[in-house]
Amino acid sequence: MRQKKLVIGLLVMLAVLVSGFTYAYWAAGIAADSDTGVEQITIGTGETVTSTVGIGSAVIGSGTLVPTGFAVGGDVTSVTLTWTVAWASTGLDASGLSSTLSVVLDSVENPSSADVSALFNVSLNNAGSYTIISDGATVTVIATITMNEPASQAVYNTVAGLAIDFTFTFTVAAV
Numbered sequence: 001m002r003q004k005k006l007v008i009g010l011l012v013m014l015a016v017l018v019s020g021f022t023y024a025y026w027a028a029g030i031a032a033d034s035d036t037g038v039e040q041i042t043i044g045t046g047e048t049v050t051s052t053v054g055i056g057s058a059v060i061g062s063g064t065l066v067p068t069g070f071a072v073g074g075d076v077t078s079v080t081l082t083w084t085v086a087w088a089s090t091g092l093d094a095s096g097l098s099s100t101l102s103v104v105l106d107s108v109e110n111p112s113s114a115d116v117s118a119l120f121n122v123s124l125n126n127a128g129s130y131t132i133i134s135d136g137a138t139v140t141v142i143a144t145i146t147m148n149e150p151a152s153q154a155v156y157n158t159v160a161g162l163a164i165d166f167t168f169t170f171t172v173a174a175v
Contacts, residue, residue, distance in 0.1 A: 048105070052167045053081055064161075067149040083141040084111040087134045087172050099173050102142050103128040106167040116159050121146045122166065132172060143168070 065076045089095050101125055108117035125142040132139050145166065150156035 101132040
């Protein structure tokens, strides 16, 4: 009798464990209304798209981003990111509408999620405001990132050798 209860208890624990893994497996396959990338972004009707770009070796190459006047070897003093943005009417018979695409920098964080935005300057072509046509031509958004000289060694240590995440939000104004 005691062994039977032990077997039933183990089976219940196994069922709970397996159901937890099943949830994690399916949850990993669910996509939200956001794109992460640096090339093509499509905004559907009524959606905001957030793009997080990690500035690291994949973007810069073998060098590092440094303040103006401090570049040596393969270092760079600016990084340019380019997005091609399209506005899709997503089948709502809204082709040809004109609106405003706004692009804003939401955050600049190091891997520990600390705000390091004071160390960087980000400039967007057209000051981050563009005219866009639904189902029309794409709009090119260009962001240029430069680094300020850190005020102290402690401030420098918050970014030194780390991949920094720049998060931008792309929004088409309601028509």
